[in-house]
Amino acid sequence: MDEIQSLAHGFLVALSFKNVAFMFVGIVLGVIIGVLPGLGGANGVAILLPLTFSMAQQPGGTTTAIILLSCIYWGALFGGAITSILFNIPGEPWSVATTFDGYPLAQQGRAGSALTAAFTSSFVGALIAVIVITFLSPVVAKFALEFGPPEFFAVYLLTFCAFVGMSKEPPFKTLASMMLGFALAAVGTDPVTGALRLTFGTESLLNGFDFLVAVIGLFGIGEILLTLEEGLEFKGANAKINMRVVLDTWIELPRYWMTSLRAAAVGCFMGIVPGGATPASFMSYGVARRFSPNGDKFGTGQVEGVVAPETAAHAAGTSALLPMLTLGVPGSPTAAVLLGGLLIWGLQPGPLLFVEQKDFVWGLIASMYLGNIAGLIVVLTCVPLFAAILRIPFSVIAPVIVVICAIGSYTVHNSIFDVWMMIVFGVLGYGFKKLNYPLAPLVLAIVLGDRAEASFRQAMLVSQGDMTVFFSNGLVGTMTGLALALLFWPLASWLISRFRASA
Amino acid sequence: MIALVNRKDAERDFVELGKLKLVLAVLVPAVIYVALISWIGIYVASVIFIAFFMRWLGKYAWWKVAVVSVGVMVAFFLIFEVWFLVPLPKGPVENLLGVG
Numbered sequence: 238m239d240e241i242q243s244l245a246h247g248f249l250v251a252l253s254f255k256n257v258a259f260m261f262v263g264i265v266l267g268v269i270i271g272v273l274p275g276l277g278g279a280n281g282v283a284i285l286l287p288l289t290f291s292m293a294q295q296p297g298g299t300t301t302a303i304i305l306l307s308c309i310y311w312g313a314l315f316g317g318a319i320t321s322i323l324f325n326i327p328g329e330p331w332s333v334a335t336t337f338d339g340y341p342l343a344q345q346g347r348a349g350s351a352l353t354a355a356f357t358s359s360f361v362g363a364l365i366a367v368i369v370i371t372f373l374s375p376v377v378a379k380f381a382l383e384f385g386p387p388e389f390f391a392v393y394l395l396t397f398c399a400f401v402g403m404s405k406e407p408p409f410k411t412l413a414s415m416m417l418g419f420a421l422a423a424v425g426t427d428p429v430t431g432a433l434r435l436t437f438g439t440e441s442l443l444n445g446f447d448f449l450v451a452v453i454g455l456f457g458i459g460e461i462l463l464t465l466e467e468g469l470e471f472k473g474a475n476a477k478i479n480m481r482v483v484l485d486t487w488i489e490l491p492r493y494w495m496t497s498l499r500a501a502a503v504g505c506f507m508g509i510v511p512g513g514a515t516p517a518s519f520m521s522y523g524v525a526r527r528f529s530p531n532g533d534k535f536g537t538g539q540v541e542g543v544v545a546p547e548t549a550a551h552a553a554g555t556s557a558l559l560p561m562l563t564l565g566v567p568g569s570p571t572a573a574v575l576l577g578g579l580l581i582w583g584l585q586p587g588p589l590l591f592v593e594q595k596d597f598v599w600g601l602i603a604s605m606y607l608g609n610i611a612g613l614i615v616v617l618t619c620v621p622l623f624a625a626i627l628r629i630p631f632s633v634i635a636p637v638i639v640v641i642c643a644i645g646s647y648t649v650h651n652s653i654f655d656v657w658m659m660i661v662f663g664v665l666g667y668g669f670k671k672l673n674y675p676l677a678p679l680v681l682a683i684v685l686g687d688r689a690e691a692s693f694r695q696a697m698l699v700s701q702g703d704m705t706v707f708f709s710n711g712l713v714g715t716m717t718g719l720a721l722a723l724l725f726w727p728l729a730s731w732l733i734s735r736f737r738a739s740a
Numbered sequence: 741m742i743a744l745v746n747r748k749d750a751e752r753d754f755v756e757l758g759k760l761k762l763v764l765a766v767l768v769p770a771v772i773y774v775a776l777i778s779w780i781g782i783y784v785a786s787v788i789f790i791a792f793f794m795r796w797l798g799k800y801a802w803w804k805v806a807v808v809s810v811g812v813m814v815a816f817f818l819i820f821e822v823w824f825l826v827p828l829p830k831g832p833v834e835n836l837l838g839v840g
Contacts, residue, residue, distance in 0.1 A: 288824045458770070465766055466759045632798030636790040637812055639770055644782065644816065648826050653778045660774060664767070 240372055247599030250300055251607055259305045260604060264612045265619075267312015272320055272623050274631075275461040275638045278313035278554075279570040279680070282306050283449045284457075284645030286578050293582040300600040306578055307558070307601065308608045310571050311363065314514075314554050315616045316623065318355040318547060323348060323624055331514035331550040334522040338535060338542030345538055349482035350489075352620055357490060358497060358544040360613045362551035365501040366508065367605045370559050374591070374602075377563040381588035386695035387706045389564075391716035393689035395723070396566050396681065399510050402723030405519060406675045414674045418682025421446045428691040441654040448683040449577055450646045452570060454659040455676050457642040459666025461635055483617060486540070493544050496525045500545045504552025508568050509560060514553040515677075521549030555605065562598060563588060566685065570677050573684040769793070781831030783813050 250256070270281035289302035317332035322339035335355060342351035384392075397415060404411045424435040425445025436442040500521040507517035525545035526535045535542045557568030558575070565586040567573035579586045584594060591598055616623075646659040669676055700706035708714040769792060776785035790809040794800045800808075820826045 287826055288820075291825050462763050462766060465762045630798055632793050632796075632800075633790075633808060635766065636793035639766070639773070640786045640789065640812070640816075643774065643777065643786075644820070644828060647777075647782065647828065648820075651827075653774070653829065656774050656777060660767075660770060663770075667763070 240375055243375075243595065243599045244371055244603060246595070247601075247603030248607075250297075250596050250600035251304065251603040256301055256304050256600075256604065257607070257611075259301055260308050260608050260611050261615065263305045263308025264312040264315075264608065264615045267309035267314075268316040268319070268612075268616060268619075268623055269312075269626060270309065271313035271316020272626050273634065273638060274326070274464045275457050275635075276641070277317075277456055277460070278310050279574055280453045280456040280642070280645070281313055282309050282571055282574045282578075283452045283649075284641060285309060286449065286574065286581070287645070287648035289578065290581070297596070299582045299584060299594075300597050302582060303575070303578070303597065303601050304604040304608070306575055307604065308611070310554070310575070311605075311608050311612045312615075313571075314363075314551055315356060315359055315612050317550075318359065319352065319616070319620060319623055320627060322351045322355060322543070324627060331518045331554065332546070333515070334518040334546035335543055335550075337522065337546075338537070338539050341536070341538035342540070342543065347538070349479070350486040350540065351538075351543055353483050353486040353617065354490060354540045354543045355547045356613055356616050357487065358500075358548040359551040360609055361497055362501050362504055362548035363555045363605070363609045366505050366552040366555035367602065367609070369505050369509075369556055370562075370605070371602055374559050374563050377559070378588040378591040381564055382592075384564075384588070386692045386699065387709065387713050388716070389692040390689060390696050391707060391713045391720065392560075392564055392566055393685055393692065395510075395716050395720040396560075396568075396685065397678075397689075398720040398724040400678045400681065402726040403507070403510070403516060404675060404678070405516050406673065408727040410672075410674045411678050414669065414676070415678040415682045418679040419686045421451070421679075422683045422686025423690075428687045429694050441652070444650070445687075446658065446683060447649055447655065448680060449574065449649045450655045450658050451662050451683055452574060452680055453642050453646045454662025455666035455669070455680065456570075457638065457645075458659060458663025459670060459676075461638055462663065462667040463670050464631075465635070489540060490544070493541050496529065496541055496545050497548050499524055499528070500548035501552045504549035505556045507549070508553035508556030510568075514550045514557070514569060517553035518546035518550040522546045558605075561586060562590060562601075565688070567681065570680045573681060577684065765797070777829060779831065781834055782828045783817060784831055784833045786816075787813050 251260075266285070267278075267281065270276040271278070276284075286306065289305060292305075293299045293302045314331075317327065318335055318339070321327045321332040321335040322343050325336050325340040327333040327336055339351045339355060342348065381388075400415065401408050401411050422445070424442055425433070426443070427434055433443065503521045503524060504514070504517045507520065508514065522535075522542065522545050525541060526532045529535070529539075529541055531539055531541065554569065554571070557572040559568070561567040561572040561576050565576065567576045576586050584590065584597065642659060643656050646655045647653065649655055666676060669679070696706055700709075706713075707717045769789065773785055773789040776788065779785075787809045790812060791805045794805045794808060795802070816828075820828055
């Protein structure tokens with residue numbers, strides 16, 4: 238049991254006073270970020286990433302830095318549930334499904350038990366996902382050590398195609414958003430020859446578009462513009478959680494163990510195959526409704542209807558880190574931002590990380606266990622405090638969030654040009670949301686575009702332009718085949734449904 | 741770029757005029773704010789930006805406006821420059837105060 242030993246060592250790393258302190262700081266910041274409109278997991282982590290630059294240069298500092306950032310992520314995942322249940326405003330896209338039963342519960346005066354159920358099932362989902370990561374990631378990493386450029390390209394292709402095949406949005410919108418991301422990723426230095434392209438002679442574009450700035454603009458400024466349109470006031474239920482409510486809910490929860498287990502399975506699968514937390518939460522809600530004996534009462538305030546999406550969202554959000562750590566392929570925009578952090582700190586994500594940076598990897602995995610326990614404690618005890626944040630008038634909170642976004646995008650490269658780009662991306666993000674184009678494929682394409690291109694061209698150099706290299710052995714062939722199947726899945730299901738309709 | 745321009749055209753059709761005004765009410769000050777950053781530094785620009793919003797949209801009393809806008813930026817100064825040692829763009833006012 239190598240994993241248990243490594244994990245025990247990881248706990249030693251993560252349990253230093255400094256790391257535990259940053260864990261709590263990260264959780265609290267994360268919940269605040271998750272509660273605030275316009276700030277979410279992805280752009281919250283992106284904004285706070287520059288704060289870790291000097292931290293990461295100290296010995297052992299990268300571990301502290303990743304613990305801080307990943308705990309912000311857990312906090313944001315927890316925080317999304319608070320706004321969905323109390324205010325019927327999903328703070329994050331993955332908590333939309335939580336509003337279906339969470340808000341009715343709050344209206345019936347059962348906000349406390351809805352919140353307890355949401356937090357506890359989030360915790361359970363995350364825990365199951367971390368256990369999966371603990372035992373699966375060393376295997377995947379060992380396997381991936383043998384990967385060459387064609388295999389890596391097949392993994393990237395699988396990621397992109399999974400987005401098209403499994404997204405809730407129309408496949409063509411996903412494709413359009415992804416292609417725009419590729420175009421933006423192509424700007425700057427050619428990853429193979431080092432030549433400049435698409436810079437139109439401007440110096441500011443030499444390094445291309447930084448996806449951190451894109452994330453801050455698209456999700457942050459775009460969200461603020463959208464929130465403004467929907468009105469300036471939040472009206473919410475009151476939140477009071479006392480020990481009695483918590484204990485009563487905890488007694489009720491084990492009844493839904495099958496729902497939790499199914500939700501966690503859906504979540505882990507959707508997180509590892511980059512479907513993401515949002516489709517996972519919807520899918521799990523749908524599955525729970527079909528299998529539950531109270532299925533027809535869903536939507537009227539069923540605790541089970543809170544358990545299912547929250548468990549799945551957390552399981553997906555957590556397990557999205559597995560491909561990020563083992564393959565260097567992030568499963569969600571937030572995982573992509575964490576990956577960006579690793580690169581900036583000078584760590585190369587991928588299978589070698591498990592060989593060369595054992596302290597870092599296992600410290601991180603151990604901190605996932607501890608961080609989620611810390612998160613559960615913080616959210617259960619401080620809900621009224623966090624709910625109070627949403628009562629701050631929008632005319633105060635909106636400019637402060639814009640300022641935070643501006644500071645965040647400036648500090649990425651210390652350049653004002655990035656702040657301008659943030660505004661441009663903000664308008665773009667607003668347009669995307671209004672037209673129901675998904676943002677996640679755009680972000681992933683900006684992040685992975687260069688790397689996918691590099692591995693594609695290296696594979697082409699090796700095979701001298703022969704495309705059959707992507708089917709040259711069982712492994713790469715299976716991945717490419719699966720990717721193509723996922724890509725054409727929407728088309729196939731459309732054809733089948735048409736065929737049935739006409740027959 | 742063409743896609744961008746087209747998108748803006750399309751927006752006009754699906755946003756009501758009143759709502760568009762609200763959106764522009766944030767967007768236009770935000771653009772001016774970014775222009776101000778390179779000129780007078782991020783701290784002073786942010787104080788003006790937050791104060792403008794609170795006074796104009798929120799109709800707060802002047803003293804509240806002053807306390808919140810300056811307080812928020814002093815907090816950011818302490819977090820970024822003192823605690824995490826991340827320098828942010830500054831202007832003549834910071835030089836006068838001797839922290840630039």
